Amino acid sequence: xxxxxxxxxxxxxxxxxxxxxxxxxxxxxxxxxxxxxxxxxxxxxxxxxxxxxxxxxxxxxxxxxxxxxxxxxxxxxxxxxxxxxxxxxxxxxxxxxx
Numbered sequence: 001x002x003x004x005x006x007x008x009x010x011x012x013x014x015x016x017x018x019x020x021x022x023x024x025x026x027x028x029x030x031x032x033x034x035x036x037x038x039x040x041x042x043x044x045x046x047x048x049x050x051x052x053x054x055x056x057x058x059x060x061x062x063x064x065x066x067x068x069x070x071x072x073x074x075x076x077x078x079x080x081x082x083x084x085x086x087x088x089x090x091x092x093x094x095x096x097x098x
Contacts, residue, residue, distance in 0.1 A: 001093055003086075021047040022092050025085060028055060046072045047092055054084055 001009075001016070006026070009016045015026045020039045027036040037055050040048040053068035058081055069076045077084040 003089055003093060006089060006093065019047075019092075021045070021051045022089070024048070024051045024055070025089055025092070028058065029085070033058060046074075047095070050074050050088060051092075054081075054088055057081065057084070 001018070001022075006022070009026065010029050015023055018026060020043060024036040024039040027033075027039065033055065037052070040052045040055070043049070043052075049068050049072035053065045053072055053074065054077070056062075056065035056068060057077065059065075066076055077087075
């Protein structure tokens with residue numbers, strides 16, 4: 001899936017078949033933070049922890065976000081939420097590409 005296809009999928013009522021971290025980003029972009037958080041909350045995968053950190057940043061819980069960035073092996077993002085979502089999306093889509 002390309003970033004453009006992901007953005008087009010946001011017009012759908014139901015999400016496409018995606019790995020949990022990407023699915024969480026889809027739900028977040030649709031305004032459903034709770035579902036997004038639930039999808040990555042208990043995952044030990046670094047990509048899910050990265051999305052988890054981002055979601056706590058969206059929530060405004062920066063200390064919790066820093067905890068999850070550390071767990072994911074990532075530095076806290078310095079830019080806007082939109083920039084970070086785009087960077088995470090691009091990185092995860094590259095990994096998910098066949």
